[in-house]
Amino acid sequence: MAIISTQKLTKCYGKLTAVDSLSLEIEEGEVFGLLGPNGAGKTTTISMLCTILRPTSGTAKVNGFDIRTQPGNVRSSIGIVFQEPSVDDLLTGRENLEMHAMLYGIPKELRKKRIDEVINLVGLEDRADDVTKVYSGGMRRRLELARGLMHRPKVLFLDEPTLGLDPQTREHIWRYIKKLSKEEEMTMVLTTHYMEEADMLCNRIAIMDAGKIVVMDKSANLKKKVGGDIILIKMDKPDLKRIRKLSFVKSAERKDGAVQIVIRDVDKNLQKLLCKVGKIKSVEVRPVSLNDVFLHYTGKEIRADEEEGGYWERMMQSSVNR
């Protein structure tokens, strides 16, 4: 049974349609990835699903409750890690977690154990009793994540959970997310700009662009849809038309002074291809990655500085966007 289903969920800001008549179903226990370029409408969708933003039209059900008419019940079914910082600056890390535990009615006997557990998870043992005002951006992010993971809801929304985290912490979090999804059968909706993260964690992935879902499937299927393998050839005078005519070539385009070709059944067809294209300088073969899928469907590249940029740079950018 679908634990989240949206029916023509729509949010308009004036003329801009941030989420456009979205209809999708997410199964119980699934880790669902919502990908898309900046401004695609991922956060807006999540905000509506967790009842802090009213849809312009359409509605959705979360855990069987309508987000418009039963927001209270929806809220008791969910947890969320917001994209934007929302920990309380003036409280210490531990106090933030205590407040969360109380708000979510975690029983007294469990509280301390859970708090210690998540503090350990994100490696904030030494700083748990500092006011979060003095935390670094990444530390704050970790605290936020710890808070979201603490109360084990039925549905957990993770809006770019590992944004700005160092590789060790990220690895830790991934493992914990997997564990939660397996042991607690928690449903998770995750947005991210790290393709490897989506690839590793998500059962199904939806790629969103301009408020609409462009494609939705298992990661492996998505890769199959786009093609088999990618071949990058450096050569002097590529004849794109001729290459495209070959029956096993799915697409061919110029990229950074080389030709990028997607072909089926690379083991059979690479030889043929190389014979047909003429004199080449170098050749590189790699399987299609989720990144290729993303670029294929959204047509835009995520700029490297956005993908890898620091947390605060991203924050600055999003506050300028507001």
Next chain:
Amino acid sequence: MSELEAIYAVWLREFRVYLREKERVISSFISPILWLVAFGSGVGTSVSLQDPIYKGIPYQNFIYPGVLSMSLLFTAIFYGVYIIWDRKLDFLKEVLVAPVSRSSVFIGKMIGGCTDVMLQSVILLILGVVIGMPITPLVFLYSLLILLLISVAMVSLGLVMGSNLTNQEAFGLVMNFVIWPLFFFSGALFPVSNLPSWLLVITQINPLTYGVDALRGAILGVQEFSMLKDFSVLIGFSLLMIWLGIISFGRMQQSK
């Protein structure tokens, strides 16, 4: 049970923040002292109250209950309107998305504000004793009760405004169109009777007038309305504001 816990959680946050923001605490004492000492004794030397019921009361004593109400008013309304910033900075999001009723959030916030105000009031009452106001232990407690009533009313008013305003610029409006008028037309600085009739009307629809009057009754033993009327107005206004506050909090969305 869990709602009580939620109220406690929200209150505890406010209380911790209050204790941590020393500047805010200190600055809340500076202006009442200035009003009492500079204004009260300064202007007091050239003003004597003509009103028969206030005859013989030194001006400083006369404005002491008014100054108490004023500092309460400022702290209470600032506290309430401060949630505009909370929302801008997204701290409130965590609470808005939690599985607790919005009325609990409101009540927790309200009690938090009243706690700030009452701590401040206790210190100002002690200061009153020091500068020679006629405050017996009984008067002290009675005044605290009245101050509590006023603070419930004013904190709730502040929260109602704060939850309905979304940008910081609105703060100036609140200052000029709410706080100053409430203060000036409350009889805090001058007796309400003998005012020109248009001013009298404004004063009489101002709930703070009744708070100031009740305090004056408790501390100086003179007042213009009956205690019953003062209490009824204050309680009625508080209930109205709490009701509006719960509705406003219920409707509150993320502020972007």
